[in-house]
Amino acid sequence: MKKWLFVFFTLCLGVLQISPLGALTPFNIKPDLLLIAALSAVFFFEFKYAFFLSVFCGLFKDVFLVYPLTLNTFLFALWSFVVFKAAKEISTENILVKIGVVFLVALLQNIITGIACSYAGLIPLGIYLRVVILGSIYTAAVSPLVFKLTKKILDR
Amino acid sequence: MFKISKQNLKYLFAALIFVISIPYLISLSSNPLQKTTKTPISLFCLLQREARGLLFYHRNYLENERLRNENYLIRGKFTEFKELYQENARLKNLLVFKKKSSFKLIAARVIARAPDNWSSSLLIDKGRYQGIRKGMVAINYQGLVGKVVETGDSISKIVLVNDPGLGISGIIQRTRQEGLVNGTLGGNLIMRYLPEDADISVGDTVVTSELSQSYPKGLIIGKVTNLGKEFSGLNRYAVIKPAAELSNIEELLVIVP
Numbered sequence: 001m002k003k004w005l006f007v008f009f010t011l012c013l014g015v016l017q018i019s020p021l022g023a024l025t026p027f028n029i030k031p032d033l034l035l036i037a038a039l040s041a042v043f044f045f046e047f048k049y050a051f052f053l054s055v056f057c058g059l060f061k062d063v064f065l066v067y068p069l070t071l072n073t074f075l076f077a078l079w080s081f082v083v084f085k086a087a088k089e090i091s092t093e094n095i096l097v098k099i100g101v102v103f104l105v106a107l108l109q110n111i112i113t114g115i116a117c118s119y120a121g122l123i124p125l126g127i128y129l130r131v132v133i134l135g136s137i138y139t140a141a142v143s144p145l146v147f148k149l150t151k152k153i154l155d156r
Numbered sequence: 157m158f159k160i161s162k163q164n165l166k167y168l169f170a171a172l173i174f175v176i177s178i179p180y181l182i183s184l185s186s187n188p189l190q191k192t193t194k195t196p197i198s199l200f201c202l203l204q205r206e207a208r209g210l211l212f213y214h215r216n217y218l219e220n221e222r223l224r225n226e227n228y229l230i231r232g233k234f235t236e237f238k239e240l241y242q243e244n245a246r247l248k249n250l251l252v253f254k255k256k257s258s259f260k261l262i263a264a265r266v267i268a269r270a271p272d273n274w275s276s277s278l279l280i281d282k283g284r285y286q287g288i289r290k291g292m293v294a295i296n297y298q299g300l301v302g303k304v305v306e307t308g309d310s311i312s313k314i315v316l317v318n319d320p321g322l323g324i325s326g327i328i329q330r331t332r333q334e335g336l337v338n339g340t341l342g343g344n345l346i347m348r349y350l351p352e353d354a355d356i357s358v359g360d361t362v363v364t365s366e367l368s369q370s371y372p373k374g375l376i377i378g379k380v381t382n383l384g385k386e387f388s389g390l391n392r393y394a395v396i397k398p399a400a401e402l403s404n405i406e407e408l409l410v411i412v413p
Binding site: 014017018027028029030032034060061065066067072110114117123124130131 | 268269272273275277279313315321340341342343
Protein backbone atom coordinates (compact mmCIF):
# COMPACT_ATOMS: atom_id res chain seq x y z
CA MET A 1 0.00 0.00 0.00
CA LYS A 2 2.77 2.40 1.01
CA LYS A 3 4.65 1.55 -2.16
CA TRP A 4 1.65 2.34 -4.36
CA LEU A 5 1.12 5.53 -2.41
CA PHE A 6 4.70 6.51 -3.11
CA VAL A 7 4.21 5.75 -6.84
CA PHE A 8 1.18 8.05 -6.78
CA PHE A 9 3.25 10.67 -4.95
CA THR A 10 5.99 10.35 -7.62
CA LEU A 11 3.37 10.79 -10.33
CA CYS A 12 2.16 13.95 -8.60
CA LEU A 13 5.74 15.26 -8.52
CA GLY A 14 6.10 14.43 -12.22
CA VAL A 15 2.91 16.30 -13.07
CA LEU A 16 4.12 19.22 -10.96
CA GLN A 17 7.37 19.24 -12.90
CA ILE A 18 5.68 19.38 -16.30
CA SER A 19 2.93 21.76 -15.30
CA PRO A 20 3.47 25.41 -16.02
CA LEU A 21 4.07 26.52 -12.47
CA GLY A 22 5.84 29.80 -12.99
CA ALA A 23 6.36 30.42 -9.31
CA LEU A 24 8.59 27.36 -9.02
CA THR A 25 11.10 28.51 -11.62
CA PRO A 26 13.28 31.37 -10.38
CA PHE A 27 16.14 32.12 -12.84
CA ASN A 28 14.15 29.91 -15.28
CA ILE A 29 15.39 26.83 -13.45
CA LYS A 30 13.23 23.97 -12.22
CA PRO A 31 14.07 21.59 -9.41
CA ASP A 32 14.37 17.99 -10.61
CA LEU A 33 11.54 16.57 -8.52
CA LEU A 34 11.65 13.20 -10.26
CA LEU A 35 15.33 12.77 -9.43
CA ILE A 36 14.59 13.58 -5.77
CA ALA A 37 11.73 11.05 -5.81
CA ALA A 38 14.03 8.37 -7.26
CA LEU A 39 16.67 9.07 -4.59
CA SER A 40 14.00 9.15 -1.87
CA ALA A 41 13.00 5.66 -2.93
CA VAL A 42 16.63 4.54 -2.57
CA PHE A 43 16.88 6.10 0.90
CA PHE A 44 13.56 4.88 2.26
CA PHE A 45 12.62 1.67 0.39
CA GLU A 46 14.37 -1.56 -0.56
CA PHE A 47 16.65 -1.56 -3.58
CA LYS A 48 14.52 -3.56 -6.02
CA TYR A 49 11.55 -1.25 -5.63
CA ALA A 50 13.78 1.86 -5.69
CA PHE A 51 15.49 0.68 -8.87
CA PHE A 52 12.22 0.15 -10.74
CA LEU A 53 10.86 3.45 -9.49
CA SER A 54 14.02 5.21 -10.68
CA VAL A 55 13.60 3.67 -14.13
CA PHE A 56 9.96 4.79 -14.10
CA CYS A 57 11.01 8.34 -13.12
CA GLY A 58 13.64 8.42 -15.87
CA LEU A 59 11.15 7.16 -18.44
CA PHE A 60 8.57 9.70 -17.33
CA LYS A 61 11.10 12.49 -17.80
CA ASP A 62 12.33 11.20 -21.16
CA VAL A 63 8.81 10.95 -22.56
CA PHE A 64 8.28 14.68 -22.17
CA LEU A 65 11.67 15.78 -23.46
CA VAL A 66 12.29 17.48 -26.77
CA TYR A 67 15.61 15.93 -27.70
CA PRO A 68 15.39 12.28 -28.70
CA LEU A 69 17.60 10.87 -25.93
CA THR A 70 16.64 8.23 -23.42
CA LEU A 71 19.48 9.32 -21.23
CA ASN A 72 17.42 9.94 -18.10
CA THR A 73 16.09 6.37 -17.93
CA PHE A 74 19.64 5.05 -17.97
CA LEU A 75 21.04 7.72 -15.66
CA PHE A 76 18.28 7.45 -13.05
CA ALA A 77 18.82 3.68 -12.87
CA LEU A 78 22.55 4.24 -12.56
CA TRP A 79 22.15 6.83 -9.77
CA SER A 80 19.85 4.54 -7.80
CA PHE A 81 22.44 1.75 -8.01
CA VAL A 82 25.38 4.03 -7.13
CA VAL A 83 23.56 5.71 -4.22
CA PHE A 84 22.41 2.32 -2.90
CA LYS A 85 26.03 1.09 -2.94
CA ALA A 86 27.27 4.35 -1.38
CA ALA A 87 24.60 4.17 1.34
CA LYS A 88 26.18 0.90 2.46
CA GLU A 89 29.53 2.61 2.95
CA ILE A 90 28.37 5.90 4.48
CA SER A 91 25.50 6.65 6.80
CA THR A 92 22.72 8.50 5.03
CA GLU A 93 20.57 8.86 8.13
CA ASN A 94 21.42 12.52 8.56
CA ILE A 95 19.32 14.87 6.44
CA LEU A 96 22.37 16.97 5.53
CA VAL A 97 24.09 13.90 4.09
CA LYS A 98 20.94 13.15 2.08
CA ILE A 99 20.88 16.74 0.75
CA GLY A 100 24.58 16.46 -0.10
CA VAL A 101 23.98 13.23 -2.01
CA VAL A 102 21.07 14.81 -3.91
CA PHE A 103 23.24 17.82 -4.78
CA LEU A 104 26.08 15.64 -6.06
CA VAL A 105 23.79 13.42 -8.09
CA ALA A 106 21.90 16.42 -9.52
CA LEU A 107 25.22 18.06 -10.41
CA LEU A 108 26.47 14.93 -12.22
CA GLN A 109 23.10 14.46 -13.90
CA ASN A 110 23.10 18.08 -15.13
CA ILE A 111 26.70 17.91 -16.32
CA ILE A 112 26.05 14.72 -18.33
CA THR A 113 22.70 15.80 -19.80
CA GLY A 114 24.15 19.25 -20.50
CA ILE A 115 27.03 17.75 -22.45
CA ALA A 116 24.59 15.49 -24.31
CA CYS A 117 22.39 18.49 -25.15
CA SER A 118 25.28 20.59 -26.34
CA TYR A 119 26.33 17.66 -28.52
CA ALA A 120 22.89 17.82 -30.18
CA GLY A 121 23.06 21.61 -30.54
CA LEU A 122 25.46 24.14 -29.04
CA ILE A 123 24.50 25.52 -25.64
CA PRO A 124 26.32 28.72 -24.63
CA LEU A 125 28.59 28.41 -21.59
CA GLY A 126 26.52 30.91 -19.59
CA ILE A 127 23.35 28.84 -19.94
CA TYR A 128 25.28 25.62 -19.27
CA LEU A 129 26.76 26.90 -16.01
CA ARG A 130 23.46 28.43 -14.91
CA VAL A 131 21.60 25.18 -15.33
CA VAL A 132 24.37 23.00 -13.89
CA ILE A 133 25.01 25.07 -10.76
CA LEU A 134 21.67 26.69 -9.99
CA GLY A 135 19.68 23.65 -11.10
CA SER A 136 21.63 21.38 -8.75
CA ILE A 137 21.38 23.82 -5.82
CA TYR A 138 17.66 24.24 -6.37
CA THR A 139 17.13 20.47 -6.57
CA ALA A 140 19.10 19.96 -3.35
CA ALA A 141 17.20 22.79 -1.63
CA VAL A 142 13.81 21.28 -2.45
CA SER A 143 14.82 17.73 -1.50
CA PRO A 144 14.17 17.98 2.30
CA LEU A 145 10.52 18.70 1.56
CA VAL A 146 10.21 15.57 -0.60
CA PHE A 147 12.04 13.51 2.05
CA LYS A 148 9.67 14.80 4.69
CA LEU A 149 6.63 13.86 2.61
CA THR A 150 8.13 10.43 1.84
CA LYS A 151 8.65 9.88 5.56
CA LYS A 152 5.03 10.86 6.18
CA ILE A 153 3.91 8.26 3.61
CA LEU A 154 6.07 5.65 5.34
CA ASP A 155 4.74 6.56 8.80
CA ARG A 156 1.11 6.17 7.77
CA MET B 157 -0.85 80.36 51.86
CA PHE B 158 -3.00 78.88 49.09
CA LYS B 159 -5.61 77.53 51.40
CA ILE B 160 -9.08 77.29 49.85
CA SER B 161 -12.11 77.09 51.99
CA LYS B 162 -14.78 74.45 51.45
CA GLN B 163 -17.25 77.10 50.31
CA ASN B 164 -14.80 78.44 47.73
CA LEU B 165 -14.07 74.90 46.50
CA LYS B 166 -17.79 74.36 45.82
CA TYR B 167 -17.95 77.61 43.80
CA LEU B 168 -14.83 76.63 41.90
CA PHE B 169 -16.26 73.21 41.08
CA ALA B 170 -19.56 74.72 39.95
CA ALA B 171 -17.69 77.19 37.73
CA LEU B 172 -15.65 74.37 36.22
CA ILE B 173 -18.76 72.34 35.43
CA PHE B 174 -20.31 75.42 33.86
CA VAL B 175 -17.27 76.08 31.67
CA ILE B 176 -17.09 72.45 30.53
CA SER B 177 -20.81 72.33 29.70
CA ILE B 178 -20.80 75.57 27.68
CA PRO B 179 -20.23 73.85 24.29
CA TYR B 180 -22.88 71.26 25.15
CA LEU B 181 -25.34 74.01 26.13
CA ILE B 182 -24.62 75.87 22.91
CA SER B 183 -25.27 72.77 20.85
CA LEU B 184 -28.55 72.25 22.68
CA SER B 185 -29.89 75.46 21.21
CA SER B 186 -29.74 74.01 17.65
CA ASN B 187 -31.79 70.81 18.23
CA PRO B 188 -32.38 70.49 21.96
CA LEU B 189 -34.46 67.30 22.14
CA GLN B 190 -32.31 65.25 19.80
CA LYS B 191 -29.06 66.42 21.37
CA THR B 192 -30.22 65.74 24.87
CA THR B 193 -31.50 62.24 24.21
CA LYS B 194 -28.68 61.16 21.92
CA THR B 195 -26.18 60.18 24.61
CA PRO B 196 -28.54 58.23 26.87
CA ILE B 197 -30.15 56.46 23.92
CA SER B 198 -26.83 55.40 22.42
CA LEU B 199 -25.71 54.20 25.85
CA PHE B 200 -28.93 52.21 26.19
CA CYS B 201 -28.52 50.79 22.68
CA LEU B 202 -24.99 49.70 23.48
CA LEU B 203 -26.17 47.91 26.62
CA GLN B 204 -29.05 46.32 24.73
CA ARG B 205 -26.74 45.14 21.94
CA GLU B 206 -24.29 43.63 24.38
CA ALA B 207 -27.09 41.91 26.32
CA ARG B 208 -28.55 40.56 23.07
CA GLY B 209 -25.08 39.42 22.00
CA LEU B 210 -24.76 37.47 25.24
CA LEU B 211 -28.27 36.04 25.04
CA PHE B 212 -28.14 35.05 21.37
CA TYR B 213 -24.46 34.10 21.23
CA HIS B 214 -25.10 30.64 19.82
CA ARG B 215 -27.48 31.88 17.13
CA ASN B 216 -25.02 34.61 16.10
CA TYR B 217 -22.19 32.14 16.09
CA LEU B 218 -24.08 29.84 13.72
CA GLU B 219 -25.07 32.74 11.52
CA ASN B 220 -21.47 33.89 11.40
CA GLU B 221 -20.39 30.40 10.40
CA ARG B 222 -23.01 30.28 7.65
CA LEU B 223 -22.05 33.70 6.33
CA ARG B 224 -18.40 32.79 6.39
CA ASN B 225 -19.05 29.65 4.35
CA GLU B 226 -21.15 31.67 1.96
CA ASN B 227 -18.32 34.15 1.68
CA TYR B 228 -15.84 31.41 0.79
CA LEU B 229 -18.24 30.07 -1.80
CA ILE B 230 -18.74 33.50 -3.35
CA ARG B 231 -15.00 34.10 -3.34
CA GLY B 232 -14.46 30.77 -5.12
CA LYS B 233 -17.12 31.65 -7.68
CA PHE B 234 -15.55 35.07 -8.14
CA THR B 235 -12.13 33.52 -8.84
CA GLU B 236 -13.80 31.10 -11.26
CA PHE B 237 -15.51 33.96 -13.07
CA LYS B 238 -12.30 35.94 -13.17
CA GLU B 239 -10.53 32.93 -14.72
CA LEU B 240 -13.35 32.55 -17.28
CA TYR B 241 -13.23 36.26 -18.01
CA GLN B 242 -9.48 36.11 -18.68
CA GLU B 243 -9.86 32.98 -20.79
CA ASN B 244 -12.63 34.66 -22.74
CA ALA B 245 -10.42 37.70 -23.38
CA ARG B 246 -7.53 35.50 -24.53
CA LEU B 247 -9.73 33.40 -26.81
CA LYS B 248 -11.35 36.53 -28.19
CA ASN B 249 -7.90 37.87 -29.08
CA LEU B 250 -6.99 34.58 -30.72
CA LEU B 251 -10.27 34.52 -32.65
CA VAL B 252 -9.81 38.07 -33.90
CA PHE B 253 -6.26 37.21 -34.92
CA LYS B 254 -7.42 33.99 -36.60
CA LYS B 255 -10.09 35.84 -38.58
CA LYS B 256 -7.68 38.56 -39.68
CA SER B 257 -4.82 36.18 -40.44
CA SER B 258 -4.18 34.99 -43.97
CA PHE B 259 -2.91 31.63 -42.68
CA LYS B 260 -4.95 28.52 -42.10
CA LEU B 261 -4.72 28.01 -38.36
CA ILE B 262 -5.47 25.29 -35.81
CA ALA B 263 -6.13 26.44 -32.26
CA ALA B 264 -4.63 24.34 -29.44
CA ARG B 265 -4.39 24.39 -25.68
CA VAL B 266 -1.12 23.97 -23.75
CA ILE B 267 -1.23 20.90 -21.51
CA ALA B 268 2.33 20.50 -20.23
CA ARG B 269 5.81 21.95 -20.26
CA ALA B 270 9.36 20.57 -20.46
CA PRO B 271 10.41 18.68 -17.33
CA ASP B 272 14.09 19.59 -17.65
CA ASN B 273 16.17 22.73 -17.65
CA TRP B 274 17.93 22.10 -20.95
CA SER B 275 15.10 22.80 -23.31
CA SER B 276 12.13 25.05 -23.58
CA SER B 277 9.16 23.21 -24.91
CA LEU B 278 5.52 22.50 -24.35
CA LEU B 279 2.86 19.96 -25.15
CA ILE B 280 -0.40 20.87 -26.88
CA ASP B 281 -3.68 18.98 -27.00
CA LYS B 282 -3.78 18.64 -30.80
CA GLY B 283 -1.93 16.09 -32.91
CA ARG B 284 -1.95 14.16 -36.18
CA TYR B 285 -5.71 13.55 -36.03
CA GLN B 286 -6.30 17.28 -36.03
CA GLY B 287 -3.89 17.84 -38.92
CA ILE B 288 -0.77 18.88 -37.08
CA ARG B 289 2.52 17.78 -38.63
CA LYS B 290 6.16 18.02 -37.67
CA GLY B 291 7.77 21.32 -38.71
CA MET B 292 4.60 23.42 -38.49
CA VAL B 293 4.93 26.83 -36.87
CA ALA B 294 3.11 27.87 -33.70
CA ILE B 295 2.06 31.46 -33.10
CA ASN B 296 -0.34 33.44 -30.98
CA TYR B 297 -1.85 36.88 -31.45
CA GLN B 298 1.32 38.43 -30.00
CA GLY B 299 3.82 36.76 -32.31
CA LEU B 300 5.95 33.70 -32.99
CA VAL B 301 5.80 31.00 -30.30
CA GLY B 302 7.76 28.04 -31.68
CA LYS B 303 7.83 25.03 -33.93
CA VAL B 304 6.27 21.55 -33.82
CA VAL B 305 9.01 18.91 -33.40
CA GLU B 306 7.00 15.81 -32.66
CA THR B 307 3.40 14.76 -33.13
CA GLY B 308 1.33 12.06 -31.52
CA ASP B 309 -2.23 11.07 -32.37
CA SER B 310 -3.72 13.86 -30.30
CA ILE B 311 -0.78 15.66 -28.73
CA SER B 312 2.23 17.50 -30.14
CA LYS B 313 5.52 18.77 -28.80
CA ILE B 314 6.48 22.35 -29.55
CA VAL B 315 9.95 23.82 -29.10
CA LEU B 316 9.65 27.43 -28.03
CA VAL B 317 11.62 30.25 -29.63
CA ASN B 318 13.66 30.68 -26.46
CA ASP B 319 15.14 27.17 -26.78
CA PRO B 320 18.86 27.46 -27.60
CA GLY B 321 18.55 24.60 -30.10
CA LEU B 322 16.13 26.52 -32.30
CA GLY B 323 17.68 28.91 -34.81
CA ILE B 324 15.46 31.33 -36.69
CA SER B 325 16.53 33.57 -39.51
CA GLY B 326 15.23 37.02 -38.58
CA ILE B 327 15.36 40.52 -39.98
CA ILE B 328 15.07 43.94 -38.43
CA GLN B 329 11.80 45.24 -39.86
CA ARG B 330 13.00 48.84 -40.19
CA THR B 331 16.37 48.31 -41.86
CA ARG B 332 15.99 44.73 -43.28
CA GLN B 333 19.21 43.75 -41.52
CA GLU B 334 19.41 39.97 -41.22
CA GLY B 335 20.67 37.85 -38.35
CA LEU B 336 20.25 34.51 -36.63
CA VAL B 337 17.90 34.48 -33.65
CA ASN B 338 18.57 31.94 -30.89
CA GLY B 339 17.00 31.24 -27.50
CA THR B 340 18.71 31.61 -24.14
CA LEU B 341 16.31 29.43 -22.09
CA GLY B 342 15.31 32.58 -20.27
CA GLY B 343 13.02 35.48 -20.99
CA ASN B 344 15.11 36.83 -23.89
CA LEU B 345 16.37 35.82 -27.32
CA ILE B 346 19.66 36.75 -28.92
CA MET B 347 20.24 37.84 -32.51
CA ARG B 348 23.77 37.02 -33.59
CA TYR B 349 26.07 37.60 -36.56
CA LEU B 350 25.13 41.22 -37.05
CA PRO B 351 27.82 43.24 -38.87
CA GLU B 352 29.75 45.92 -37.00
CA ASP B 353 28.03 48.73 -38.94
CA ALA B 354 24.51 47.24 -38.78
CA ASP B 355 21.80 49.88 -38.59
CA ILE B 356 19.95 48.61 -35.56
CA SER B 357 18.69 50.33 -32.46
CA VAL B 358 16.79 49.53 -29.26
CA GLY B 359 13.06 49.21 -29.89
CA ASP B 360 13.39 47.84 -33.44
CA THR B 361 10.99 45.03 -34.31
CA VAL B 362 12.44 41.71 -35.45
CA VAL B 363 10.41 39.53 -37.81
CA THR B 364 11.01 36.20 -39.53
CA SER B 365 12.91 36.45 -42.78
CA GLU B 366 12.01 34.77 -46.03
CA LEU B 367 15.41 33.07 -46.00
CA SER B 368 14.09 30.78 -43.31
CA GLN B 369 12.07 28.25 -45.25
CA SER B 370 10.49 26.74 -42.15
CA TYR B 371 8.82 29.97 -41.05
CA PRO B 372 6.42 32.14 -43.00
CA LYS B 373 7.85 35.55 -43.73
CA GLY B 374 6.94 38.50 -41.50
CA LEU B 375 5.96 36.82 -38.23
CA ILE B 376 6.84 39.04 -35.29
CA ILE B 377 9.64 37.55 -33.20
CA GLY B 378 10.13 40.41 -30.75
CA LYS B 379 11.68 43.77 -30.04
CA VAL B 380 15.34 44.71 -29.57
CA THR B 381 16.02 45.62 -25.94
CA ASN B 382 19.81 45.76 -25.85
CA LEU B 383 22.84 45.78 -28.16
CA GLY B 384 26.33 44.46 -27.61
CA LYS B 385 29.56 43.29 -29.20
CA GLU B 386 30.43 39.60 -29.61
CA PHE B 387 33.44 38.31 -27.64
CA SER B 388 35.45 37.99 -30.87
CA GLY B 389 34.84 41.68 -31.59
CA LEU B 390 33.94 40.90 -35.20
CA ASN B 391 30.17 40.97 -34.89
CA ARG B 392 27.46 42.58 -32.85
CA TYR B 393 24.52 40.95 -31.17
CA ALA B 394 21.08 42.18 -30.17
CA VAL B 395 19.07 41.03 -27.19
CA ILE B 396 15.42 40.55 -28.16
CA LYS B 397 12.39 40.40 -25.91
CA PRO B 398 10.00 37.87 -27.48
CA ALA B 399 6.70 39.33 -28.60
CA ALA B 400 4.82 36.30 -27.23
CA GLU B 401 4.84 35.87 -23.47
CA LEU B 402 6.43 32.44 -23.47
CA SER B 403 6.25 31.80 -19.75
CA ASN B 404 2.47 31.89 -19.55
CA ILE B 405 1.09 30.68 -22.86
CA GLU B 406 -2.16 28.79 -22.42
CA GLU B 407 -3.51 28.74 -25.96
CA LEU B 408 -1.78 29.00 -29.32
CA LEU B 409 -2.36 28.61 -33.04
CA VAL B 410 -0.53 26.25 -35.38
CA ILE B 411 -0.07 27.41 -38.95
CA VAL B 412 -1.10 24.84 -41.56
CA PRO B 413 0.90 25.45 -44.74
